[in-house]
Amino acid sequence: MTDKSTYKQLGFYLDQSACTGCKACQIACKDKNDLPVGISWRRVAEYTGGGWSQDEVLGTFKPNVFTYYTSVACNHCEDPICVRVCPTQAMHKGTNGIVGIDPTVCIGCRYCEWACPYGAPQFSADKGVMTKCNFCQDFLEQGRDPACVAACPSRVLDFGEIDELRTKHGHTADIEPLPDPGITKPNLVITAHKNAQKSGHGNGTLANPNEV
Amino acid sequence: MLSELPLVIFTIIAQMSVGSFVVLGLIHLLGGRAGRDVIDKVSDPALYAIGPILALGLLASMMHLGTPIRAINALGHLQSSWLSREILFGLLFAAIGGAFALCQWFTWLTPRWRQALAGLAALVGLALIWSMSMVYLLPTVPAWDSWATPVRFFATTVLLGSLAVGAALVVTADVRRRRGAAADEASDALIMSSLRGIAIGAIAMLGVEFVVLPLYLGRLATAGSVASNASADTLVSTDGGYAVAQLVLVFLGVALLGVFLSRLAKRFSTAVQFQLLAIAPVAAFVLVFAGEIIGRMLFYASYARVGL
Numbered sequence: 001m002t003d004k005s006t007y008k009q010l011g012f013y014l015d016q017s018a019c020t021g022c023k024a025c026q027i028a029c030k031d032k033n034d035l036p037v038g039i040s041w042r043r044v045a046e047y048t049g050g051g052w053s054q055d056e057v058l059g060t061f062k063p064n065v066f067t068y069y070t071s072v073a074c075n076h077c078e079d080p081i082c083v084r085v086c087p088t089q090a091m092h093k094g095t096n097g098i099v100g101i102d103p104t105v106c107i108g109c110r111y112c113e114w115a116c117p118y119g120a121p122q123f124s125a126d127k128g129v130m131t132k133c134n135f136c137q138d139f140l141e142q143g144r145d146p147a148c149v150a151a152c153p154s155r156v157l158d159f160g161e162i163d164e165l166r167t168k169h170g171h172t173a174d175i176e177p178l179p180d181p182g183i184t185k186p187n188l189v190i191t192a193h194k195n196a197q198k199s200g201h202g203n204g205t206l207a208n209p210n211e212v
Numbered sequence: 213m214l215s216e217l218p219l220v221i222f223t224i225i226a227q228m229s230v231g232s233f234v235v236l237g238l239i240h241l242l243g244g245r246a247g248r249d250v251i252d253k254v255s256d257p258a259l260y261a262i263g264p265i266l267a268l269g270l271l272a273s274m275m276h277l278g279t280p281i282r283a284i285n286a287l288g289h290l291q292s293s294w295l296s297r298e299i300l301f302g303l304l305f306a307a308i309g310g311a312f313a314l315c316q317w318f319t320w321l322t323p324r325w326r327q328a329l330a331g332l333a334a335l336v337g338l339a340l341i342w343s344m345s346m347v348y349l350l351p352t353v354p355a356w357d358s359w360a361t362p363v364r365f366f367a368t369t370v371l372l373g374s375l376a377v378g379a380a381l382v383v384t385a386d387v388r389r390r391r392g393a394a395a396d397e398a399s400d401a402l403i404m405s406s407l408r409g410i411a412i413g414a415i416a417m418l419g420v421e422f423v424v425l426p427l428y429l430g431r432l433a434t435a436g437s438v439a440s441n442a443s444a445d446t447l448v449s450t451d452g453g454y455a456v457a458q459l460v461l462v463f464l465g466v467a468l469l470g471v472f473l474s475r476l477a478k479r480f481s482t483a484v485q486f487q488l489l490a491i492a493p494v495a496a497f498v499l500v501f502a503g504e505i506i507g508r509m510l511f512y513a514s515y516a517r518v519g520l
Contacts, residue, residue: 046519072520081352087295088285107285108278111295117352117519128278177438179519183351199435212520 009078010148011162011187014071015168019156021046021069027152029073029168039122041133042148043212047177047197049204059176067207068193070178071157074099074120074133075149075186080088082112082121091121091130097162097187098137102199103129115162117179118186119212135159162187176202213453220275223344224372224508225269226302227365228501229495230337231373232380233309235413237334239377240327246402248323252316254399254406258380259313266306272369294346301340341369352433354445355514360428363420364511368504371417371462372497377495378410378469382490389469397504407493411469414500418466419479443517451513454506461503464466469496 002109022043029035029042035135050065055103076099082091083099090106091097103123106129108165113130121130144150158165166189173188176197181188190196198203205212214295236255241250248405286299312329317322321329381403389395433444447455472492 043520056434083489085293085295085350086289087293087299088282088288090285105282105288106279106284107282109276109286109295110278111293114515114517115350116373119517119518119520123278125278132276177520179352185517206438206520 007096007161009162009187010076010159011189012073012075013158013160013165013189013190013191015154015156015158015169016068016075016175016193017071017191019044019069019071019193021067022153024094024151024153025071025148025157028147029133031125032139035166036124036126039124039202039212041122041131042071042121044207045070045072045177045212046207047202047204049197049202049206050195058092061212066146067194067205068195070175071148072118072178072188072212074135074172075118075184075188076135078187081115081117081184084116089112094134096137097142097197098134098135100134100137101130101132103127103131106130106200107184117183120185157210165189174199176200176204213454213510213513215297215509215515216276218274218510219271220505220508220512222269223365224368224501224505225272225286226344228271228342228372228376229266229309230334231369231371232258232262232376233305233330233337233373234334234369235374235377235410237330237517238409239328239402242409243402243406244414246398250396250398250402253396253400254381254384254396255377256316257384258377259316260390263306263310263313263379266309269342270306272294273299294349295342297343298340298347300334301343301406305333305337305340308336348504352439352518353390353515354440354518355432355447355516356430356436356511358428360431363424363486364428364507367424367445368415368507371414371421371466371500372504373411374413374417375469375493375497375500378407378493381406382493384408386490400419407473410493411473414466414496415470418462419461425459437518441514441519443514446514446516447510451510454510458503458506461499461506465496465499465503468499 023044026040026042026044033041046067046069047069052061053064054061076097080099083093087109088105089108090102091112102205108123108128108130110123113123121132124131139146146159149159167188167192172190172192173186173191176199177190178199182197236259238250239255274283277283287296289296290300312326312333315326315329345365347355348361351357385403429447434439470488470491
């Protein structure tokens, strides 16, 4: 068994083609990290669209609606915009390539929240500072999987050295409703759903904006 | 519309403070004929008013923070974060501008040194407005990530700065008159010529705002991303009424000043006429200030981010 506490750069993998959108990952994260109402480090976006298409020969109509799910936490980006804009350096790139927030330095200005296109840094009004996914660093040190990965009943969520994930699963991360990966270079690999649309070229809508 | 009120107050006040400082500097540079004593007499009260107002703005910016007690940490990432640079230039402007005001009050240093200090404060103030604009050029926020952001911030700086100084000059003169000070033709002449310059500057900035806004909105509405559409929708539909109110208030304010000046400029010899004239710059400032506050509230309300 490989040592689960040292990595060059950690990343997440999502097999979107088999994700059922059950949100067990989201709840496991909330439970493990004891997150209050309004803060969800991992969220599941439901992207939906389509309508009717007409058969050219018969002239009949059939539905071509689609929905697919994208489970997203912090992607511990290669070029994290949150770290770039943070005025205090509380937001930093730490061990294993994890983007972490130092709550004793953060002033709660919420600038990272404005900037991050994945909604990863989230403000805690109680603590007066930003909070975010820390890749369950404590679990990794115990040799355990992150809570979200461990909880996935469809086993579509995985994590590991990003280079290895990319060798195994490819480089796709530009899927609606996620942003263009060029902005922050996320350490995220997705096996696309058959109806998945390219970032910036979607014709569907986010069906659960209040949940993400 | 009520989101980020501390930042609305901070950015408007900081811009007004820098603008006022620069306009007072211009009065000193261009009003040379009036003589240093007259210029100081007319403009110093306005200068001293900037300090407390700027302090209020900086205080408001701290109210934005989740942990204001650690506000000083905001200076911790100057090499990469425009927010750090904004706070640095904000504090430097307050410090250098404050030092200049103290020197002016106690007549410390020679006039030439004081002038150098004021020039430095003005430059740092302009750097503040520039870094304040750059804070909002986030590639993930299409409504802000536009050349229009710095242009509008500088337009607001000049517009509010000049009108605030205009109002301060006439209020100062009016208070002196009420206290029974003898009529001072040299001061009145300087105030009148300053007001004329201020009106011209304000009309120019009004022009800038009225040209930039449609161009900016057109670009935003046709950019085509989900985030830019959401922002455009906020600006023209959800909060469209506020957008109209902003333009009407700013236009009315500037127009009021222009009309009163052109009507009354040539015959203000009596105290009554001067008092009547004093109302116009104050009303113009109040109207434009209200318009700019609404405009800044819209700016924050238009926030929408790409991605999730």
